[in-house]
Amino acid sequence: MDQTQSGPDLDAYFLRIGYRGPREPSLSVLQRLHALHPLAIAFENLDSFLGRPVRLDLPSLEDKLVHARRGGYCFEQNTLFWKVLAALGFEVSGLAARVLWNQPEDTLNPRSHMLLRVEIDGATWLADVGFGGVTQTAPLLLAPGAVQETPHEPCRVIETADHYRLQVQIGGEWRTVFRFDMTEHVDVDYVVSSHFVSTWPASQFVTTIMAARALPTGRLALRNDRMTVHETGGPSRQVHFATPAELRATLSADFGIEVPEPGRFDARFLELGLGAPAELR
Known part of the structure; x- marks a missing residue:
């Protein structure tokens, strides 16, 4: 560094x-x-x-x-x-x-x-x-x-x-x-790689909502409008979010993440067709 x-x-x-x-x-x-x-x-x-x-x-x-x-x-x-x-x-x-x-x-x-x-x-x-x-x-x-x-x-x-x-x-x-492998990488290598994955239009980091957190009792893994709750030594279960507001609340409460630009986040959520159909919201 x-x-x-x-x-x-x-x-x-x-x-x-x-x-x-x-x-x-x-x-x-x-x-x-x-x-x-x-x-x-x-x-x-x-x-x-x-x-x-x-x-x-x-x-x-x-x-x-x-x-x-x-x-x-x-x-x-x-x-x-x-x-x-x-x-x-x-x-x-x-x-x-x-x-x-x-x-x-x-x-x-x-x-x-x-x-x-x-x-x-x-x-x-x-x-x-x-x-x-x-x-x-x-x-x-x-x-x-x-x-x-x-x-x-x-x-x-x-x-x-x-x-x-x-x-x-x-x-x-x-x-x-x-x-x-054990090839050493330095700052500029990561700057280039990070720029690519965060801006390439087809990158999952651009097209998909992702979050994960380790818990003392397991893990949380979120992808778009679905969260998987993994219990250590037990079964996993899925949670579906019908609205962007529900997802933002979970990101705050369970992941400790304050969503930036919530209005823009909500718009992108809906643009991707996530959550429940409009007539069911």
Whole structure:
């Protein structure tokens, strides 16, 4: 990261995620921060959905994710997390991944996801607080093949000839989240990738309402007018929103997100034909 700009406001960030503990570059601190961040700061794409710019500079990230009732997507979440970890003295670098979630294993997508590499006492850990409905809630040791328990799903990293794959176990099945290698990425790489996914007309970040949040008892995952509630160790259920007002209320109450430009949000919701038919509203 660009170390010429001032560092993050750690007091404000720790208050935002509810952290009270030591400020040292230890594994226990990383684990605690990684558990708390996804519980407090939701994944969401409302700015790109509404055609608003997505900024990755630290002041903008703090204004949005720390001080306002907002979340963000991977480039925002992991950039902020990177700056916090670096300020605490962690050895952190950036990586990029090709998303494979809900796609065939042989799909070759662009590197549109950001994650972090953290070195602690000679061991490599993977940190990622911004992958929607299966966002990690613990750092993962780069130990190919080892099943690693987290506060939510078991995870593992598998190694192939030229890359690694991150997998999560859901319903007894291992599912690939993304593939990555250890090529280091820097600020400008993420600025370019973020601009593409937030402005390309066919991007799901432009065409679809998305939000997700980890809960102590499971997860919430929203896509357009439907929210799935996943209970840890139990069944999942779906909630349908008939009106944009209902959806905005849930985003506020359950995701902790204050919807920007509510009038414009409502109009886009209706333009996409979401919710109940007009005659039933």
